[in-house]
Each structure stands twice: as C-alpha cells, then as structure tokens.
Amino acid sequence: MSFTKRYVSGLNPSSAKGLHLGNYLGAVKQHVEFQDQGEGFFFIANLHALNSIFDRATFDTNTHNTYLDFLALGLDPAKCTFYIESDIPAIPYLQTILNNCVTVGEMKRMHAYKDKLQGDTDPDTINMGLFNYPILMAADILVFNPDSVPVGKDQQQHVEICREMAKTFNNRYGKTFKEPEAYIKKEAAAVLGTDGERKMSKTLGNDITIFADEKVIYKQVMGTITDRNRIHPTDPGDPAKNVLFSYMRFLNFDAAKLADYEAKYRAGTIGDVQIKKDFYEHFLNYFAAQRQKRAELVANPDYVTKVRAEAAAQANAIANQMLERVKLAVGIKSA
Ligand code: ADP
Ligand code: TRP
16 A cells, blocks of 8 residues: 655734745745645635734735736646635634643743844733644644645744644543654745845845736845946956855856856856846746736636635534544543
8 A cells, every 4th residue: 555645834924025036945835846746735814914914904815816816826626635724613623632632841042922022022021822823733744644744944933733632541541543754845945035145035125026017026026136346347256155146046047157157257247237147037037827826816816716715624524524523632532
C-alpha cells in the first residue's frame, strides 16, 4: 500500500493589497507544488484575520480576494482541498479543547505576541485573539491530522508548539493526533523587501504585489532600493546589494543575461533604471497567465461560489470525523 503524505497550510488574508512576491516564493509556490505530491489541505485563515481587521466589509473583501489570488496562482480544486477557515466549524471547536493543552508561559514565548510587545506596548492591551493565535493555528492543523505543514520560516515556532500540543493531548487521552512537522523551503525562507534590508511584508510597504494594477507594480519596482553606494550608473556596484538580482534569480530570469547584467553592474556599465525596467517586464511576463486567470475568476463569481462550497463540504467531512475522535477521547461523547 502506498503512503500519501497529507499537507495543511493556511494564509492570513490580513492585507487588502493581495499577495506579494514574498508570499508567492515563500508559501504559495510550494503549496502549488505540494498539491501534486500528496493530499493538500490549503485554506484562507480568515478567523486569524479577526485579530487585526475590525471592519466587516474589509474582512469580507480580503477573504474573498485572497481566495481568488490563490486560485489564480494555481491552487487547483481538482488536485487539493482549498477552503476558507470560517467554513469549517470544527476548527474553533477543537481550539476550545486545545486551549487546555498549552500553558500561558509557553504562549508568552510565541513570536506573534512578542513582536507586538516591541516598543512600549503594554502586554495587558494585546487582544486575546492575537495572544491565542498559535492555538487556533494548532486547531487548523490538527483537525486534518497532517504529516507536514509547509510554511515560511517565521511560522516554524508556531508549528512546533502545535506538535507540543498534539503530544500533550496524546499523552493525556491516548494517541489521537500525528505530530506534524514544519516544512521550510530553504532557498526562499525569507525574501527581502524592496528596501533591500527587511523581509518583504505587506505591513512594511516594501512589497511587490502580484495582482496590482501595472502602474502600482511599476512604482513598487522603480522604488526599489539598490546598492546605496552607487550614485551614478557608471559607478561600480555590488550585485549582492541589489535585491532585484535575487528576485530575477527566483523568477527564472535568463541565467546568461543575468550573469552579464551582474558583470556590467560590477563594472559600472549598466544603470539601475535599466535593470528595474527589465525586471518589471520580466515580472509581468512571469505572472501574465496568473493575472489573466484572476481577471477571469472575477468575471465568474458563480464558479468561485461553487468551488468554495464544494471545498467546504470536502473539508468538513474530514474535519468532523477527526472532531468526533477527539470528542470520544476527551469524554464529550460516550463510546
Ligand atoms: P506578511 O509578512 O506580508 O504579513 P504573512 O505573514 O501573511 O505575510 O505571510 C504569509 C505566508 O507567506 C507565510 O507562510 C509566510 O512565511 C510567507 N511569507 C511572507 N513574507 C515572506 C517573505 N518575505 N519571504 C518568504 N516568505 C514569506
Ligand atoms: N499563521 C500563519 C501566517 O501568519 C497562517 C496560518 C494560520 C497557518 N493557520 C495555519 C499556516 C495553519 C499553516 C498552518 O502565515
């Protein structure tokens, strides 16, 4: 009998801008590859977004738009189960149970919480949704009992605490959950932003958004900070300090042409503007089919509604089974 690996991964739809290059290289691209390798459960983590979006229209639009972004980028409903977290009631139910498998001390060590504490934020003002989010994330994962959780490096700690919760649960109630492993793709663990310094992130405004209007993308690319020591196009530059070269590599820019550009950059015989313009063209070409697909999805709302409903039905069938096992294990249901 062959063994098929099961994968679970989600993306928080907290941005109205849509997915950026870092999301694509660090997360979505792998999801799209994983759907061919095993049994993929991918979702829009909209319950997570409730800790940062307090406006109903924004919440709804972001959830829907991110769902479309993913479909356009190649998640195929025929190959994987691609659903929206809030369509799966077993997730928050399981979270309530998992609340008891982790301590306040362990939770305080989580990034999501610690990041918020930077600066002079008073810990007492952090909302419980944010504080608890690793528990919701553990419920997202364990309700499908996967083998592996493909995520960016920043999420590794959250997957580890999920394993700990699974272990605690299993020790208490008998083996129920697998202890899933994080899968971190090394090369694209952290894509730098257009400031050339920090991780690309929608909140830092150093991102290149995949489905934005061409004018917006042009502005983002042209605003990229390259080698700061280079004032004139004739100054020798350091290709390692021009983040566009790394984007080109990630997006399969012609290798010979890239090597030539890098040599010219070192010699000071090519300008940054030229490189930016070439990268902009390449970016639009690379994502042309996906941008076209997204426009088609927008034009076919009935199709999207149907895909979403079918995925929810598939996911609920599995999640509810798991929840039944959990209820039996803890005694909510009698055998
Ligand atoms: P953001 O940092 O823009 O708020 P999210 O936290 O919503 O993005 O990240 C969603 C997914 O994309 C996660 O799996 C995360 O690890 C991945 N990701 C986000 N930014 C990057 C990046 N710059 N490089 C690699 N992966 C990233
Ligand atoms: N917390 C993840 C992020 O911010 C998104 C997420 C929510 C997730 N639930 C998950 C990822 C379950 C993997 C598995 O990117």
